Each structure stands twice: as C-alpha cells, then as structure tokens.
Amino acid sequence: MTTKKTALALPLAAALLAVAGTTAATAPATAHGTPWNSAWGTAPQAPTHTDWYPNWSEEGFRDQSVRQVVRAGAEGSELRVRLTNAYGKTPLRLTGATVARSAGGPAVQPGSVRTLRFGGAGAATVPAGGTLASDPVALPVKAFEQLTVTLWFQGPTGPATFHNLALGTSYRADGDHLRDTAGDAYSAPGNQSWSWYHLAGIDVRGGGPGGARRAVVTFGDSLSDGFGATPGTDRRYPDALAERLAGQGRPRAVLNAGIGGNKVLNDSPCFGESALHCFRRDALGRPDTGTVIVLQGTNDIIQPDTPQDRCTAGPRATAQEIIAGHRQLIREAHQRGVRILGGTLPPYGDAQYWNPAAEAIRNEVNTWIRTSGSYDGVVDFDRAVADPEHPQKLNAELAFADRLHLNDAGYRAMAEAVDPGAL
Template sequence: MTARLARPGRLIAVLAVAVALQGTPTVAQAATTRHDVITWGASADRMGDGTPDRSYRLVVRTSVGGDDLRIRLSNAFGDRPVTFDSVYTGVRRTGAELVPGSNRRLTFDGARSVTVPAGATAYSDPLPGRLPAATDLVISLHSPDAAGPATGHWMAMQTSYAAQGDHTAEEGATNWTDTVGSWFYLDAVTVRTSASTGAVVALGDSITDGWQSSTDLNRRWPDYLARRLRAATGTTVKGVANEGISGNKVLADGAGQSALNRLDRDVLSHPGVRTVFLFEGVNDIKAHAGVTAEDLIAGYREIVDRAHAAGKCVVGATVGPFKGWSEWDPAAEAVRQEVNAFIRNSGEFDAVTDFDRILRNPYDPERILPFFDNGDHLHPNDKGMQALADAVDIESLDCASG
C-alpha cells in the first residue's frame, strides 16, 4: 500500500517532536513513522444472491486503535460488478442505533459511489479522525443494483441489521428492522498508526470463527487475544484479524476456499500483518477423504513458505481433540497425532502454541476437557476460547520471519 502523508496538523506535531529529538527530518522521514494496520477482518465467501436497493448496517469490533480509517469492500465471489452508492461509518450506541454525530460518509477516490468489478475489492479513502481500540464500529452500505452471488461472511456471531432502501445516513434504528447474522460485502477495516505497530491474522476454521461462543459478546478466541494484546506492554503487535471460516480445510475447497487458496486474499493482502497464526486441519482430518498426515504437512509447509516469502512469521497451533464427534475414529486420531508431532517438533514454524495440550482431558487425552466442551466434543465454549487465547505466548507474535 502506498504511504500517504499525514494531515497538515498532525505532520506539524510529528515534525516538532522529531526536531527536538534528532534534528530536522525530511517530510518523507516523518511520513514513514506511520503506516496502515488491519484492525478488523473477516474471510470472504460466496453468499446467496444480492438484493438490489438493500442497505446493511454491519457491526464489527476494532482491535488496534488509530486514525485515517479505511474499509475494504469485497466482490470476490460476484459474477458481475456491484455498485455501492452510499457508505457511512459510525459508532454503535445500542442495537442499530448510532452515537449521535458519529455517522460519517466514506468516499472512494473522492467519489460517494464506487463500482467494484467481479472478483475485485475496493478500499475507501482515509477518513480523518481517531478510531479507538475496542470500538463497536458500524459500517452502513447501500447497493442499488446488487444481483448474482453476494460476497460476505456467513457466521458472524454478531447481530447486524438490514433495511430496504437507502437508510445509511440515518443514526436512528427506526428503519433498521431486519436482523442478520452475517456480514455482507465488508471484509476489512484498517487504521493508520505507528510504524512499529503490527497485526496478527488468525487463519482457521470454525473454532477460530467462534462457533459456539456467545453471540454479540466477542468471545471468540481471537477476541480474547485482542484484549490481552491491548493490555500487554511487551509487544507492538496490537491488531488482530479473524480469518476463520466454519468448516474450512487447509487442502480442499468446500466451506469457503481452502486455506491455501485464500491465503493471499484473506491474510497476506492486509496491511501491517506481522504474524500468521495457523490453527487449522481438523476438518481435513475428520473428513475421511483419504487425507494423510503427509498431505496435511505439505499444506502447512506451503503456507509457511508463502508467508515467509511475504516477510511474515508463522505461529503454528496443534489440532485439538475431537473424540465423541461423529466423524472421529482411531484412524483420524492417528493422523491428528502425527500432524501434531510435526507442528511441535519440526522446527518449521517460527513458534508453536500447543492448543491440543490446553484443550485435552488429561484422563482421556483424545477428548476435549469437559469444562471447555460446549457439548459437541469438538468446539470450545467461552471458557475454552479464553483458555486458547491465554495460551498464546505474546512475545512469539513479534517473531521475525526466517
């Protein structure tokens, strides 16, 4: 992403501090002290057909704070262009109601409308002003011509809102009477912040996506990790993007494109990403599609190699236990054990987080600990989600790629 100069008022302040500390800098030096970092993300997938003259009011939670907010609209799975003629962003007060005075129009290359070609994405212009961490940010968008496959994220674990007609500029909730459990067309929010600040992207499946965590309470494990990072003083990784898709696999398309096929769009294309946190593989293992440990290991190696080539480091997480789930059998368990041995011992990851050790029952290690089990013997409950986040070594997220 091309660096942008700071706004005049902020640039003067930056120059003043720099002069005091180290003499007069150039404008270019002052500009490079800040960069864009992703503060929220959700993996794109194919949805049902888009509806013309439909508005969406999408609620998301920021991780890192900053200014010059930008959003990315996605038509990655569309088969025709889609136009957005009115896009606003504000701060949620409650439900679909916004904090008075917070709703502001976004522009695209200076225009109020943008047409996103099939298969493409579009960034908004930077919006002046500060966006704090842990904000319930609301993106309201309207398309007059949406049709064909829509792009979005099915399982938001967050209530958003919809309305027929263009109500994007309204701060009240009166016309936002439809509730939706998905995010439509929006796949990233970024902010500009210190150049030393980075982000971690969680690449995963339904556990990362937050299935069985409490809806509307931001209790997915990446949410708990974001809370830890905000409070931590020993790391400059502050942004967290959740790029989990329920049912997703490393190797094969199905519930979303495979991790291999979506790595560039969902992970490497985002600004400020320092670390990829890879926690995926259980759906490959339990699918009984002939996937061997060697197959899955080869997929992990490709992700690591591509991330390293892009200058990112990779933290690998072991695959958790799932005995009691309908697709478990001893053969699948054997693959899981072999895959986990590779993750723990190969040295090919920059760091390892042993989620299997955190989740498993010490008296029956092929099963999830009952205290963390939501009841289906695969997905953690809120306590389990928090335990996963607590297990992450914060310092490992600052690692340098090999």
C-alpha cells in the first residue's frame, strides 16, 4: 500500500470514529443447516461520496472489470461467491465473473482462474435490493488464503452497493479482463480503490460439516472494521481473532460486519443504516452464524461532538437509549438461537472530541454491559486497551495516531480479550 493511499485515512481519523420476487437463487443465504460454511463476508453500504475517502460507488461501472481481493477464513473443496445489490434502484446486470487465487496486487495465479456461473449461465442479473449466489466452483480453498474475485460489467451499473473501508486495494480496468493473470490492465493511475463493490461474501463446502453454526460475526463500527490497522495486511481485530482461534486448534470463521462510523440508533448517508436496521441482515443473515460479538455505541456518543454535516448529523443519544438499542439486538439474536456477546466501549480520552459528559455516558453503557447479565457473555475491550493509570484514555502503545482508534497491536489486544470458551 503506498504512502499516498495511507494518507487518505488521516483526515477521517481526526474527525470521528469512522470508517462507518425471490427465488432460491436470489434469496439471502439465511437458512441454517445448509451445506455451506461462511469463509468471508462484509457489510454492504449505500453508495455515497466523501471527500476524505474517495470511492467509485456513486459513479458505478460501465464496460469495466472490477477485481477485488479478500482473505478466506475457512477451508473447503468448493466455493460460491455471493453478490449484493442491496441498495440498487435497478437490476444489476453482470456480464461475467471469475474467481482465482491471488498472486499479490491485481495478479492472480495462472491455472487457478475459474469462471463463475449463475444457474449455469455466465451472465446474471441481481435484482434491485437483492442478492445472488453463484453456482458451486471446484476451487480448493485453505483458511487464510487470498482469493480474487473479478466482475465484468459491460453496460452501466448505476450507483454501486459497496463497503467503504476495505483496508485493502480493489482494482478496475476498462473492458473485459476477467482472465488477465498478470493484472497489468489494472495498474493505471486512478484504477485503485480502498472499497469493495457488489461483493457480499464467499462460502465454502467440503471442508467440514456444513451448517454447523460455528461462524463468529463481529458486528460494530470502525473498531470492528479495522480503521487504524496497517492497510493490506489483514490485522483488524476479527482477523487476529480468527488466527488466534486457529492457533489454539479451534478454527472458526470470523466474519467482519463492522461499518466505520456506524451507530446503534440512527442511520447515516455515509456510515450506513443503524445497527437496529442492519443487524438481521449483516449479523444474523448468514448460513452459519453461531455467535455475534457486538461493539457499538461510540459513534452515538461522539458524533454529536464533531463538526456537524450530512454524515454526522443526528440527535445526542443518552446512555439509556443506547442500552435500549443493545437490548433490541439481544432479543433478535436470541429469537434466532444465536449466542450474543457484548463488547465494552474502549476509551478515547486523548481524542479531539472527548468531554466529561460523553465519558459519563460511555461509563454508564459499559457498566450495564458488564453487570446487567443481558448479554450471554462480555468481552471487556475497554479494560484490554485502556491505560491502566488513566482509564479514560487508550494505552499509548496500542493507540492509532488519533487516539480514538487502535493500531495493529491494539487490535491484537482486542482479539486476546475474547474468551474462546465464550464462543
């Protein structure tokens, strides 16, 4: 990742907790007991433009190939790719798609390229507001292996459903470059982005019992999304947690459903629908969700103290309102038979927008998470990353430059705060 790309994140970090007719083929994969296991997934967002984090979502694509690299979190002998048009106003017409093993950057390993088909056809249409899963593809996948999905849109797509903070590079090229192994066509200036587009998830089968409901979903804001981690290195806390579980002989897919800037209570045109509105889709709407770790509420507290614009505008939330939102998430998880853990909100006392009133709200929410017994378990992120002598501040060795987010070591500390037995 270049220095110039890294600099794109800095204005955002200084400002706020951020980056924030159905058939069997088109329905979201929500039924438990399927043969599929989740290997990778993200949370979709509506197209939006932000000066501090430029992306291609509003312009969409026309006669372009879009190449995206993700890390699988489970192994299998076959895979399928799930596409999303969740925020599309019109059907999304896909001309062709491939999947391959990554060879670094936009390159893919020769001999690994597989054509994706949908109902036997190379082209497909994703309904407005819908999703679409590919047919199974015989491409063996190992846990923590990098996979590359390439989508070709010959006609105009219109604005693209996307995920803003990928913390990895996606690529585009004019024309059909589905099977371009070297990736040279994707290297022109302006053809790189830090977001994912129309990509919802990758599932695998053949690597273990399907539908065992073993996947862990980390649901939250930019502290789950990973802002502050080194780009392109998969060092977010969900990544570190997956590696920790595998190292202990307890391998489980850990799926990142964080959205930078996201709130419990209020929607944002920049930072996604509120947790109350997207929890069922992003956390529970997967084939094998067994446990959800919730880390949400900081933006409800901090954003009213940031400069107000279309991204951050919203009423100030009280601790009791945030707690009521958490209770709703717990009810929905339990209705689906899913275990749900509550993560305490980390401190940010050295950040630009800290104030005593906001600190009081954070402490009240954290006390409730720790002591109410409402969650099935508690992950005390707050105490794991706080300065022991100044608990309203992050430990300086774990903090990102804005003292609001964490660095690689901080995200590892968050992962180590999770009790594997609680999952």
